[in-house]
Amino acid sequence: MPVLKPLSGNPEAPKQYNQPSRKGKKAWRKNVDVTEVEQGLDELNAQIIKGGVIAEKTSEELFAIDVKPDTEITKKLPKQLKKPLKADEILAQRSAVPAVSLKKRPASETSGKVTDGVLPSKRLRATYVTQKELSRLKRVADGHHTTTVEVVDATFDAWADPEEEQKKKQQAAETFNFLPKVEKPKAPKTLTQQPISLAATGKQLPAVPKPKGDKSYNPAFTDYSERYQEELRKAEEAERKRLEELEKERLKAEAAAKSRAEAEAAEKRAELSEWEDDSAWEGAESDAEGLANKKKRPERKTQxxxxKIKRRKAEEQRLKHEAAIKKREAEAARVKQIAKELAEKERQLALQKAESNNVEEDDASLEEDDDVELRRRQLGKFKLPEKDLELVLPDELQDSLRLLKPEGNLLKDRYRNMLLRGKVEARRHIPFKKQAKTKVTEKWTFKDFNLA
Structure with a gap:
């Protein structure tokens, strides 16, 4: 039977503790710190004892103005207060180099004579030993050598059997055959080759071509009009070529349809009148045989x-030879004239080449990507992408640069420039990445079936 015990703890109901009131004067005056006030009063009493409160006095009572000169300064610094000469002032204004001092210099300590100011050269003492060398010699004397020879076992045995060495190598290779062989990465051959430019001339194009005046957002009227007319001409030429291609395709389709219809009509005629064609063919064969029999055979020539033919050929050869001799003699007679003409021609070619080189150098920086004539054979399977038209129409021109919409794309320009310079080959643009096809299915933990 369990033992019954009384309840532990205070049996009374919980309540707050009785606290004295904090609103009385004794409560808030009890622990007030008045040390600062006491220190201030002590300092004020000390100032009153010494002659009065400093804050209440005027500036004349606290400070004094010295109007008499100090005679001690003239005694201490007589040279600094001396007025300089007028000549020194003029020289100081005109030249930054100080004048040569007339003060006599003391004699040299080594020679005891007045020298020219050039220091004598120092000679190294052969018997002098540096502190570093002395410490090294002491360590060597104590037996502490800085460099020691380490004895290493030989890995190559000159007297070993080569077959055994080969077997050891094979065993080591078989032991670690699961490890992949370390192959050093090889640089491609094209890394050392120069890129092939897509320009028809083959010259290297600048990485960042210098734009022309018509590329500006605020171009001159003449530059803008010339560029506008040029782009208009290009657009008209492209449209004309497109229409010509469409016309060619239409004519080709009409010709194919016409030939197809003629072939079908010929087949129908052949099926309807087969026996007539056979009889006509037999008659044509008989006529051809008669013509072949009537043809005259060539007769044999007499001696x-x-x-006569031989004499005629010989005469023609002789006349041809004489004409060649006359021509050679005439050319030999005018050798000097030919030499002058050749020299003049070479000079003209050299001038033209120099002018073309100068023009190419001048236009190299001004040449745009769209003005370059491309070569026929390009890199890769895809053609070079066309450059976007960066031109604002006349009705789109703005009088403020803030309202002007920027044209072109720097990323596309850099990519097309790399294609032109042959750095990379043209690729097909893929706008979206190909996603993996997913098939949604519903799994069944059981199946519905009937036993009937």
Missing amino acids: AQRN
């Missing part, structure tokens, strides 16, 4: 005819 006189052969001799």
